[in-house]
Amino acid sequence: MEEKTVAVIGSGIVGVTAAYYLQRAGQKTLLFDHGVGQASKASAGIICPWFSQRRNADWYQLVADGAKFYRQLMADLTSDGVEELPFEECGAIVFKKKRSLVQRLYEKAMERRQSDPTMGELAILTPEEITHTIPGFKSAYHALFASGGGKVDGARLVKIMQDQFVQQGGQFIPQKVHIKKHTDRLVSITSESQQWDVDQVIVAAGAFLADVLSPLNHRVGIRPQKGQLIVCNCGESTESWPVLMLVGETDIIPDRACQVIIGASHENDKGYDLSLDQTISNSFMEEAKSYFPDLHFEKISERVGTRAYTEDFLPLYGDYPFCNRIKVASGLGSSGLTSGPIIGYRLAQRILGKEISIPEAFNPNKYID
Secondary structure (H helix, E strand, O other), X not given: OOOXXXXXXXXXXXXXXXXXXXXXXXXXXXXXXXXXOOHHHHOOOEEOHHHXXXXXXXXXXXXXXXXXXXXXXXXHHXXXXXXXXXXXXXXXXXXXXXXXXXXXXXXXXXXXXXXXXXXXXXXXXXXXXXXXXXXXXXXXXXXXXXXXXXXXXXHHHHHHHHHHHHHOOOEEEOOOOEEEXXXXXXXXXXXXXXXXXXXXXXXXXXXXXHHHHHHHOOOEOEEEEEEEEEEEEOOOOOOOOOEEEOOOOOEEEEXXXXXXXXXXXXXXOOOOOOOOOHHXXXXXXXXXXXXXXXXXXXXXXXXXXXXXXXXXXXXXXXXXXXXXXXXXXXXXXXXXXXXXXXXXXXXXXXXXXXXXXXXXXXXXXXXXX
């Protein structure tokens, strides 16, 4: 009997996780990616969902499961021989303008911790305690600390899993492809010069989902959002710093040695534009200086990527409405590095025949017709 083949379209965080676990289980897998606009390039890499104010229970459970899954993913990579892991449980601090807001968040987090101890220890910090924890930091805001908060280098995680996928026998194909057609037996994928007929497909193309599916002539309710961040040298060791989730949308993430990542922007009106905006870059730099007035920040590099959002800001993943041989995932937004690995893992398990329940809130039927 001929060996079945699975194709994964998109080597971002969802697709590469799915491909890694499929190939790891012995499933022949092809991984396609044309290398443009991955959302992980626009993500600051904070894994700390427990402080979210979003009220959708299904979404919160997804990101909480995603944070917990990082421990399994790191253990699996370690067992495969990866020595320098891209995820670190460094702790996270979220700031609020009023102490009463910090107290309210603390009480909510304590409720959540009863069913999810992954968040670790919680503590309300005064401005003086924060300065003691992070020398040179100056702010009048109170904050909440979670010891289980973490940081992940998304680009490095994607690269590590892609390398592991290839080492285990997977085939990576750096081409732009579309789904040409599907039948009750096969799915046909085409590039400009080649066609592949496969048994099942996972389309994890992020903001480019509609483009991959365009030959099938269905509406896809996905829109792009541009994200930009900067990497800086600050002249002081940041290795002991926790993640800093500042008031507003800017975060400061310790990177390596004396480096930090600052960002990221959420630009809804830029389409698929991947050009750098120096105004935004400079605003990140100035905000960082306002919290660390005695440090000298020197910009090293800038990153730009394209996130995907749905009409109701919930992710979609599961069976493609018109063919159960095709699985789709998109719309993860700015929490993609938190929810992406668990979504990719679950789609892989479905392909492998496991019973995986997906909440109706994320049903692709809501967004593809």
